[in-house]
Amino acid sequence: MKIEQIYTGCLAEAAYYIESAGEVAIIDPLREPQPYIDRATADGARIKYVLETHFHADFVSGHLELAAKTGATIVFGPTAQPNYDAHIAQDGEILTLGRVQIKVLHTPGHTMESSTFLLIDEAGQEQAIFTGDTLFIGDVGRPDLAVKSDLSREDLAGYLYDSLYTKILPLPDSLIVYPGHGAGSACGKNMSKETTDTLGNQKRFNYALQAKAKAEFVREVLTGLNTPPQYFPKNAVLNKMGYDSVDTVLKQGTQALSPGAFEAAANEVEALVLDVRDAQTFAKGFIPNAINIGLEGQFAGWVGTLVTDLKQPILLVAPEGREEEAVLRLARVGYDNCIGYLQGGFAAWVADGRPADTIESISAGDFADRFAAQPDLKVLDVRRRSEFESEHVVGAENFPLDFINANMAQLNRAETYYLHCGSGYRSMTAASILRARGFENLVEVAGGFAAIKATGKLTLTDYVCPTTLL
Structure with missing residues (x-):
């Protein structure tokens, strides 16, 4: 049996690769399917399941394309109602993966379909839990992100208390906790920089697991929550309803445009010129009215916070060789309408005699x-x-x-x-x-x-x- 955490720092997101006897389960994959396919191919294995802990709000999952390209079965927990074919598991249902088993635990609270996956090894011993946004290291999932829910955040926090205290805490202290996010994610408020821990340590040190009663838990979890980024509910809808192929998005977004074609496109569709170079390089010269959100920081999260329309046409000014990376990172948070990039970068713009600005x-x-x-x-x-x-x-x-x-x-x-x-x-x-x-x-x-x-x-x-x- 192999377990690998595939962590993406700019999104503070963890996907997981589990392999046993030639069968693979991928948990909460990012938008692009090929890295997971390549990993399974290297093991001579096939991807059997794509397990989704919930309808993610902070990124667009790759479950649809990964399933389409591999024949894997998408699995959600109880109450999920996706707009595509998926297996909706029952609470307590056992999935067989090679010589191991994965038990589905319905753990509503962060969202109502949220589920935790309990890994049982070849000897029948419980080894790990993949908690998604139910339990983090040092924190729990925020209970205010449910899609089209008529439940209040207090209601959801109450469900989260029940899930943690009746489903998670009774499990063995020796279990390894594999969460969906780490520090830097807006899906919680107090996440550790550590991305794994034992359940026993979390029982002792996680502030949210110290509550003596539900009312205390609800109060502690809801205190200090910042307003979630505006793109969160939009991404959750995409994950529930479906989205375009990332291959199509990349093909459109990586069209190289001359300075003249770039300016014409910007004017024709009122595109946002997004300059993803580092801050000090941008300050020395940029296309007038361009917005700087650098690739070196939490790029996708800031785009999602500041650009309010997922369908906004976007034109890129990027460091040479990083254009596709920028398009992909936009697609990971649902910005699929990148329509090209400036060939030759800002230097080509200046060489063409076009106006520039500085800060x-x-x-x-x-x-x-x-x-x-x-x-x-x-x-x-x-x-x-x-x-x-x-x-x-x-x-x-x-x-x-x-x-x-x-x-x-x-x-x-x-x-x-x-x-x-x-x-x-x-x-x-x-x-x-x-x-x-x-x-x-x-x-x-x-x-x-x-x-x-x-x-x-x-x-x-x-x-x-x-x-x-x-």
């Missing part, structure tokens, strides 16, 4: 000197509120990137704004959005709050500024 970016030291000399500078800290409340520059306003579209009207286009985040990734994204909306006087602080703090030149505080913009 001023200064070092943290220069920013500290300017702010010390002129303390009435308008400083926008675009980190999340929780980060800002933990520590920030005295006098800065909290202007979270997550809510920039809603809060932009509160800014004055005549002012000069200095923007920083934690490291410089989000602040350049914010600056590019503001520039595209007509804000000319912007200065981005390279390196963000970490670099500002390291200068030791400015006063920092954990006092919550009353001008936090939400």
Whole structure:
């Protein structure tokens, strides 16, 4: 028997490969099927099952294409009602995989169809649980993401309590917990950077498993939940109803366009020009009105947070050789309408004599000197509120990137704004959005709050500024 966790850091998502006696089960695969097919081929095995723990909200699963290309059976837990052929397992049903068994445990709460898969080895011993978004390392799944549910989040949290305390906690402490996500995912609020643990450790150290009663559990789990990204319910619907082949999406998105064709396409369909180069490269020169969301950060999650229409036509400016990667990462979160990329990149645009824009970016030291000399500078800290409340520059306003579209009207286009985040990734994204909306006087602080703090030149505080913009 083989168990492999296939972890994708930019989405903080874990898929799983289980093989026994030439038969394979894939749990919660990403959009692209070929890596799983190649892995099974290397083992001389066939993919028998594609097991889905629930209708995912934070990414588009690859279950449909993987099943279509391999003949595997898609399996959901009880109450799932997908718009395609799948086996809807009963609670407690046993699936045979080679010489091992997988027991389906219905664990509603995160969503009503959520299920956990219990792996039983060749000797009949319970070895591991694949918990999806029911149980994380250090946390549990948020109970407010159900698709078209008439249940309140308090109702769902109650179901989650019952699932954990009656289905999961009675299992042996020795079981290995394999969750669906790790730190960085918006599917929980307190996830560990560790991506596996024993159930015994989770019983002792997971805050959500310490509740003495259901009411206490519900209160603890619901306290401190941030608003989920706007694309979450849209991805859940795609996973439930179906979607286009990723091969089709890649073929369309990887069309190379000359500068002239690129500009014509942008004008014809009002495409979003998405520049995925790193922040400092972008600052030195970019196509006017382009938005910068760099591939090196949590690219897909920020696209999903900031681009509100999954069908938005997108044109890419990417580092050479990374165009297909960008299209694929967009497709993983349901943005399937990429219509091409700029052949030759930004250099080709400039060589063709076309207009370019820049954003001023200064070092943290220069920013500290300017702010010390002129303390009435308008400083926008675009980190999340929780980060800002933990520590920030005295006098800065909290202007979270997550809510920039809603809060932009509160800014004055005549002012000069200095923007920083934690490291410089989000602040350049914010600056590019503001520039595209007509804000000319912007200065981005390279390196963000970490670099500002390291200068030791400015006063920092954990006092919550009353001008936090939400």
